[in-house]
Every structure is written in C-alpha cells, then in structure tokens.
Amino acid sequence: MNVTLSDDELAFRDELRAFFRDRLPEDIRRKQEQGVILDREDHIRFQKLLAEKGWAGVNWPVEYGGTGWTPVQKYLFATEMAEANAPDIVPFGLSMVGPVIYSFGNDEQKRRFLPDILESNVWWCQGYSEPGAGSDLASLKTRAEFDGDAYIVNGTKTWTTLGQHADWIFVLARSRADVARRQEGISFLLVDMSTPGVTVRPIITIEGEHEVNEVHFENVRVPAENLVGEEGAGWTYGKVLLQHERTNIAGVARSRYRLKKLRERAGRAVRGATPLTEDRNFMRKLAAVEVELKALEYTELRTLAAVASGKAPGPESSILKIKGTEVQQAIDTLYLEAAGYYALPYVPEQYVLGFPDGERVGEDTETRFSLQYFNNRKASIYGGSNEIQKNIVAKHVLGL
Amino acid sequence: MDFSFDDIQTMLADSVGKFIDNEYDFETRQANAGSDRGYDPAVWRTFAELGWTGIPFSEADGGIGGGPVELMIVMRAFGRGLVVEPYLANVVLAGGVLRRVASAEQKDDWLAPMIAGELQATLAFTEPQARYDIADIATRAELRGGNYVLDGSKAVVPNGANAELIVVPARTSGARNEREGITLFAVPASSEGLGYKAYATVDGQRAAELSLDGVALAPSAILGEPGDGFATLDAVIDDATLAVSAEAVGIMRALQDKTVEYSKNRMQFGVPIGSFQALQHRMVDMLTACEQSHSLLLWASMLAADGAADAKRAISSIKYQVGTAGRRVGEEAVQLHGGMGVSWELDIAHYFKRLTAIGQMFGNADWHLDRLAE
Numbered sequence: 154m155n156v157t158l159s160d161d162e163l164a165f166r167d168e169l170r171a172f173f174r175d176r177l178p179e180d181i182r183r184k185q186e187q188g189v190i191l192d193r194e195d196h197i198r199f200q201k202l203l204a205e206k207g208w209a210g211v212n213w214p215v216e217y218g219g220t221g222w223t224p225v226q227k228y229l230f231a232t233e234m235a236e237a238n239a240p241d242i243v244p245f246g247l248s249m250v251g252p253v254i255y256s257f258g259n260d261e262q263k264r265r266f267l268p269d270i271l272e273s274n275v276w277w278c279q280g281y282s283e284p285g286a287g288s289d290l291a292s293l294k295t296r297a298e299f300d301g302d303a304y305i306v307n308g309t310k311t312w313t314t315l316g317q318h319a320d321w322i323f324v325l326a327r328s329r330a331d332v333a334r335r336q337e338g339i340s341f342l343l344v345d346m347s348t349p350g351v352t353v354r355p356i357i358t359i360e361g362e363h364e365v366n367e368v369h370f371e372n373v374r375v376p377a378e379n380l381v382g383e384e385g386a387g388w389t390y391g392k393v394l395l396q397h398e399r400t401n402i403a404g405v406a407r408s409r410y411r412l413k414k415l416r417e418r419a420g421r422a423v424r425g426a427t428p429l430t431e432d433r434n435f436m437r438k439l440a441a442v443e444v445e446l447k448a449l450e451y452t453e454l455r456t457l458a459a460v461a462s463g464k465a466p467g468p469e470s471s472i473l474k475i476k477g478t479e480v481q482q483a484i485d486t487l488y489l490e491a492a493g494y495y496a497l498p499y500v501p502e503q504y505v506l507g508f509p510d511g512e513r514v515g516e517d518t519e520t521r522f523s524l525q526y527f528n529n530r531k532a533s534i535y536g537g538s539n540e541i542q543k544n545i546v547a548k549h550v551l552g553l
Numbered sequence: 554m555d556f557s558f559d560d561i562q563t564m565l566a567d568s569v570g571k572f573i574d575n576e577y578d579f580e581t582r583q584a585n586a587g588s589d590r591g592y593d594p595a596v597w598r599t600f601a602e603l604g605w606t607g608i609p610f611s612e613a614d615g616g617i618g619g620g621p622v623e624l625m626i627v628m629r630a631f632g633r634g635l636v637v638e639p640y641l642a643n644v645v646l647a648g649g650v651l652r653r654v655a656s657a658e659q660k661d662d663w664l665a666p667m668i669a670g671e672l673q674a675t676l677a678f679t680e681p682q683a684r685y686d687i688a689d690i691a692t693r694a695e696l697r698g699g700n701y702v703l704d705g706s707k708a709v710v711p712n713g714a715n716a717e718l719i720v721v722p723a724r725t726s727g728a729r730n731e732r733e734g735i736t737l738f739a740v741p742a743s744s745e746g747l748g749y750k751a752y753a754t755v756d757g758q759r760a761a762e763l764s765l766d767g768v769a770l771a772p773s774a775i776l777g778e779p780g781d782g783f784a785t786l787d788a789v790i791d792d793a794t795l796a797v798s799a800e801a802v803g804i805m806r807a808l809q810d811k812t813v814e815y816s817k818n819r820m821q822f823g824v825p826i827g828s829f830q831a832l833q834h835r836m837v838d839m840l841t842a843c844e845q846s847h848s849l850l851l852w853a854s855m856l857a858a859d860g861a862a863d864a865k866r867a868i869s870s871i872k873y874q875v876g877t878a879g880r881r882v883g884e885e886a887v888q889l890h891g892g893m894g895v896s897w898e899l900d901i902a903h904y905f906k907r908l909t910a911i912g913q914m915f916g917n918a919d920w921h922l923d924r925l926a927e
C-alpha cells in the first residue's frame with residue numbers, strides 16, 4: 154500500500170492540469186464560475202475538446218477509442234477536471250448508451266453510433282422511466298410491436314433529462330407480453346428523435362428550471378436494425394448501464410472542489426459579515442462532511458481498483474451512489490446555510506454572462522445556493538432512488 | 554394548564570380554516586404568487602374585513618385584542634394553505650413596532666390604515682452584513698439642520714416593494730453591533746433617497762433590497778425613544794420567530810398528511826409504496842417530528858401569551874425544532890414523492906421551499922441552539 158503518486162502519474166496529472174488550464178474556453182469557465190447554466194453548444198464544445206485529445210471515452214476500452222486509463226488515471230482526470238471547474242460530462246451518450254452499444258451491440262451499430270458518441274456529434278437522452286414505472290422500472294408500459302422491418306413504439310417516457318437538447322433517445326420498451334417474468338420481453342431500442350410521432354414536453358422542476366421532459370411516442374417507426382442485442386433481453390443491458398450510471402453519480406471530485414471553495418468562502422467577510430470560520434457550529438459541520446467525503450473517495454478508489462480489469466462494476470456501486478449523493482446533498486445544505494437570508498431571493502435572471510455586478514442581489518453566486526439545494530434533492534431520487542439502492546445492497550451484497 | 558381554545562379562538566380557527574379550505578386552493582396560491590404584486594389585494598381586503606389584520610392590536614387601537622395564541626392559530630393555518638399574502642410583514646413586523654411604541658398620532662397615520670387593509674407596511678429588520686444579529690446595524694441616522702438623514706442598506710425586506718410604510722432601524726449613536734443607539738423610523742416609501750431592488754423569493758413571496766441615500770426625516774418620524782429601539786426590535790423579532798414557527802408547523806403537518814396520502818395511492822411493484830416498511834418507519838418519524846413540533850409550539854405560544862420570563866427560550870426552542878425537524882420532514886416528503894416531489898407542478902415542492910426559507914429566517918437552528926446553550 155502506498156498513497157503517493159508515481160513519477161508517471163505526476164506527469165500525467167500535470168498534463169491534465171495544463172490541458173484544463175489552457176484549453177477550457179474562457180466563456181465556459183466564466184459561466185461555471187458565475188453560476189450560469191450551460192447551453193447545449195457549451196457542453197458540445199467542451200466535450201469535443203476532450204474528444205480531440207482522446208479523453209472523451211474515459212471508461213471505454215481502447216479498441217473503441219477509449220482511454221484505457223488505470224483507476225488512478227481516471228481518478229486524476231476527474232480530480233483535475235473538477236479543480237478546473239470544468240463542466241461535468243453529459244452522461245447519456247458517453248457513460249450510458251456508449252458502454253451498452255460496445256458491450257452488446259453488433260458491429261454495424263458500433264461503427265454507426267460509437268464515433269458520434271465519442272465526438273459528441275449526437276446528443277443522447279435516457280428513456281427509461283415512465284409515469285407509472287419509476288422505482289419499479291420493469292412495470293414499464295411503452296410498447297414496441299414488430300411489424301416485419303420495424304418496431305412501432307407507443308407510450309410515454311418521463312423525467313427525461315435534457316431531452317430538449319437530444320437528437321437520439323435510448324428506450325426500454327416492451328416487445329413481448331407473453332412472458333413469465335416482467336423483466337423479460339423488454340427491448341433496448343435506439344430512437345432518432347426526429348422520427349415522426351416523437352414529441353417532447355417540458356417539465357419544470359422545483360427550482361424553476363427546464364431540465365427534464367416528458368417524451369411521447371405515437372406510432373413511432375424504429376427500424377429493426379436499431380434494436381441493441383437480442384429482442385426481449387433489454388433488461389439485462391439496461392441494468393449494466395444503471396451500474397455505470399451509479400458510479401458516475403457519486404461525483405467525488407466535484408464534491409471535493411465544492412467543499413474546498415466553501416472553506417475558502419467561509420474565510421471571507423461576505424457582504425462585510427463576520428467570516429463563517431468564526432462560527433464553530435458551521436465549521437464543525439463542514440469538517441464532518443470533509444471526513445465523509447474522504448472516506449468516500451477511498452471507497453471509490455477501492456471499487457475502481459477492483460474493476461480495473463474492465464468488467465462492469467457490481468452491486469457495490471450502489472454504495473457509492475448512496476453515499477455520493479448524501480455527501481452532495483450535505484454540501485448543498487452547508488451552502489444553503491452559508492447564504493443566510495440570501496438564500497431567499499429568487500433571481501435567476503442575473504445568472505447570464507455579463508450581468509452587471511452593481512445590479513446583482515447578494516454577493517458571488519449565493520442566491521443560487523438555495524436553488525442548488527432544492528434542485529439536487531433529485532440526486533437521492535434519480536439513477537434508482539437511494540431506497541432502491543439499499544434494497545439492492547440488502548439483497549445482492551448482504552444476501553438478505 | 555388547558556390546551557383548549559376559548560370561544561373566540563375557536564371561531565378564529567374555524568374561520569381561517571374555512572377560508573383555506575374553500576377559498577385558497579393551491580392554484581389560487583400560485584396565481585397570487587405570480588401576480589404583479591405577489592399577492593391578491595382582494596384576499597388582503599378579506600383578511601381586513603374578517604378582522605385578521607387586527608389580531609394583535611388592542612381594541613383602543615382598533616384591533617381585536619388577541620395575542621400570541623391567536624397569531625399562532627392564524628399562522629398555522631396560513632402554513633397549511635401556503636398563503637403568500639404579506640401578513641407577517643404587515644401585522645407582525647411593522648404592526649409589532651407600531652403597537653408597542655407609536656404615538657397616538659403615528660397610530661392614526663400608520664396603524665389604523667394598516668389594520669383597515671388600506672396600507673401596506675413592513676419592517677426592514679436586517680442588513681447585508683448582519684446575518685442573524687438584529688443589533689448589527691450599520692445604517693446611520695444623523696441629525697442635520699433639524700432633520701435626521703439616513704444612509705445605509707437593508708437586506709431582503711419582506712413585502713419591501715409593496716410597502717407604503719417601511720419601519721427602518723438606524724443608528725443614531727454607537728458602533729455597529731451595539732444594542733444602544735438604535736432608533737426606529739417610520740419611513741414613507743415615497744421618501745426621496747430611498748432605492749429599491751425588488752424581487753420574488755424562492756418561497757413565492759416578495760422582498761426587496763433597500764438603499765437609503767440621504768433620506769431626510771423630521772424627528773416626528775421616530776417611533777418610540779431615540780436610541781432606545783433595540784428592546785422593541787428584539788420583542789418584535791421574537792413575535793415574528795414564533796409566528797413563522799407556527800407557519801412551519803402548519804406546513805409540516807400538510808407535508809406529513811400529503812405524503813401519507815400519496816404513499817397510499819402511488820403503486821409500484823404492484824402495491825402502494827406505503828406498504829414498504831422502509832417507508833412506513835420514515836413516515837412514523839415524520840409524524841413524530843410533527844407532534845414534537847406542535848407540542849413545543851403550543852408551549853411557546855402559551856408562555857409568550859403570559860409574557861413569561863422564559864418565553865424567549867421557548868421561542869428559540871420551537872425555532873430550533875422547526876429548523877431541524879422541519880428540514881427532515883420537508884426533505885422526506887420530497888424524497889417519498891420521488892420525481893413528483895421535485896416537480897414545480899405539485900404543491901409539495903412549494904411547501905418544502907417555504908419551510909426551507911423559514912429555516913433561514915430570524916436565526917437558523919444553529920443560531921437558536923447557541924442562544925439556548927448560553
């Protein structure tokens with residue numbers, strides 16, 4: 154056991170650091186700093202920079218254009234990206250459908266879809282949840298009826314994150330009804346969202362933003378070649394994807410960065426107030442979250458090391474999801490408390506680039522802290538709620 | 554020791570309860586919150602007609618002579634209805650100052666029309682640098698040529714842009730955190746040198762940042778004794794703390810009820826989610842939190858009504874309680890609703906936001922626990 158980085162690893166870290174320092178576009182950096190929500194083009198621009206460098210497929214195998222990085226390299230990448238306050242990678246293509254396609258798709262599908270995912274030419278979204286099928290995903294009702302050369306898809310998907318930006322959606326749909334178990338007869342389909350019969354309607358979330366959508370399918374023709382793997386075996390593929398989603402969800406590096414920034418901020422006389430570093434209650438809570446996060450960081454490193462051989466993470470990833478989101482939400486709460494009365498103003502209009510400082514309500518981005526706290530209550534709900542994760546751990550890890 | 558309401562209190566509880574049930578559904582609330590002023594003037598007139606705007610004022614002042622218990626009854630119901638009309642700013646904050654220290658003439662000018670529902674008022678009780686210390690006042694009032702001239706800024710003033718009267722604490726002497734030297738001024742919103750930045754708040758209400766840039770006031774604008782405003786301010790903020798705690802208890806109860814109801818109807822895995830023991834235990838914890846909060850609220854309201862010496866501690870206890878247990882109830886209500894809990898469309902999110910906002914006001918849980926630990 155050894156906690157220090159090797160010379161090679163240090164050199165790699167420096168390369169990452171230099172990249173994010175020199176290549177992260179200035180306007181994106183400023184948006185990130187000023188709490189401005191990135192638009193579609195910002196995400197694409199950033200991810201294309203990673204792709205050019207060969208760093209987009211962080212977890213992908215080398216043969217499909219992935220990095221082939223060691224767990225330590227992945228850890229350093231996530232760390233440096235967060236330390237540069239670069240945007241998070243939009244997960245739906247690179248972390249979700251990409252791995253499903255390279256694991257279960259045919260050669261034609263790999264040729265057709267993987268390069269565009271890697272280069273962020275195509276924006277994907279995730280069509281799993283339905284109004285009646287959330288935690289109980291296997292009860293999904295969206296139908297895919299085969300009619301010779303295509304599947305005819307009918308149904309409604311919901312909570313579709315950033316579906317308003319998406320070109321393609323991957324969908325779990327029921328292609329057979331006469332099955333013994335509900336998990337059977339579900340197929341994994343890739344659907345072009347410009348196909349007639351697909352409509353996207355916004356859902357506004359608690360903090361007032363348009364982040365999720367309802368996606369309706371009315372007699373949507375999906376060519377048979379867009380079926381991934383075997384017809385009716387989509388549940389298995391979908392589950393593998395969820396496990397990928399769960400490790401990414403922990404967000405350790407981002408949490409570390411946010412805690413560091415909060416500690417710095419606590420030392421400042423914001424609006425002329427006494428620095429929070431003199432508020433022992435606050436600082437003890439901050440320190441407690443730092444300890445939790447450190448533990449999580451090493452839990453994640455251990456998990457990464459265990460899956461270093463490239464196999465998919467197992468049910469242990471549920472632990473990372475639970476703890477990762479708990480830590481995120483604890484940080485959100487600290488930020489909320491730090492804002493004091495300035496948690497109250499609802500001024501989303503001031504989060505655009507170039508908003509005049511003199512007209513700003515509150516200092517820095519503090520009027521965003523409560524919105525972040527509200528919005529991120531989602532973290533313990535999506536990606537399989539934390540209750541469902543505990544059910545998984547109880548069953549598959551503890552054997553209960 | 555008697556937990557039952559007297560006749561007047563029972564009537565009040567009935568009439569507010571009926572109003573919420575029959576005339577103030579969630580759609581109405583959302584429409585009012587989204588309107589130009591952020592509340593419905595017609596609803597405000599109703600409040601005045603029913604005598605609710607006069608609750609804590611003596612009959613001599615044109616009120617109905619109620620106290621903390623009556624206010625608690627109204628605020629708890631307003632919590633359940635998620636009422637956005639600026640009751641706290643007018644009746645509890647501005648009214649709390651006026652009834653304590655205003656002269657007969659000042660009461661005629663300001664309090665009477667406020668009780669009649671014809672004048673909007675507020676109290677600018679905090680400043681950008683102050684966090685939760687109400688004595689932290691940097692705004693200065695200097696006597697120049699017979700007038701007081703006010704300079705400074707006030708933060709997150711509830712009802713700030715609607716108010717025609719703003720009660721402004723300013724320093725006529727002393728250093729930033731001193732309790733001595735604070736003077737309360739009645740500032741008409743039309744005063745020269747008063748600047749506003751108005752905005753909505755995350756809980757669907759309205760507030761404003763105020764700047765005072767050489768606002769000149771005659772000495773007759775002083776409410777109470779010059780330099781002696783802290784005790785009044787402190788008492789009013791205690792009233793307000795108790796009032797928002799009552800509102801929080803009403804919200805917690807609503808969240809608890811709605812969550813249990815939802816869990817009985819939301820089907821997953823072929824059964825109502827309320828049948829899962831993991832969730833049942835959490836709803837029992839929510840209920841316990843509501844009951845504990847309700848108990849402290851009654852205790853604190855009774856002590857405050859008696860003017861008891863330890864009313865202040867009781868108020869800190871209930872505010873600490875709604876800060877901690879309230880947050881748990883709010884977060885759990887959202888969590889147990891799944892995605893629906895974080896959607897704007899459902900009332901759950903809005904109850905949760907108001908409960909969270911209350912947690913940030915008049916001292917958060919840590920702040921009140923510190924006061925209790927002293």
Ligand SMILES: Cc1cc2nc3c(=O)[nH]c(=O)nc-3n(C[C@H](O)[C@H](O)[C@H](O)COP(=O)(O)OP(=O)(O)OC[C@H]3O[C@@H](n4cnc5c(N)ncnc54)[C@H](O)[C@@H]3O)c2cc1C
Nearest residue numbers: 279281282287288312313314531535538540888889891892
């Ligand atoms: C902001 C946001 C973004 C999302 N993005 C996407 C997306 O892009 N694509 C997509 O497909 N989905 C997405 N989701 C959907 C998400 O996966 C679901 O919300 C989640 O699976 C929970 O389902 P539900 O909302 O229907 O809640 P429900 O399943 O109705 O759950 C309600 C409550 O009951 C609990 N519960 C349910 N079953 C059990 C049980 N057996 N034991 C104990 N407790 C239980 C849950 O944990 C929850 O607390 C998103 C959700 C949100 C909020």
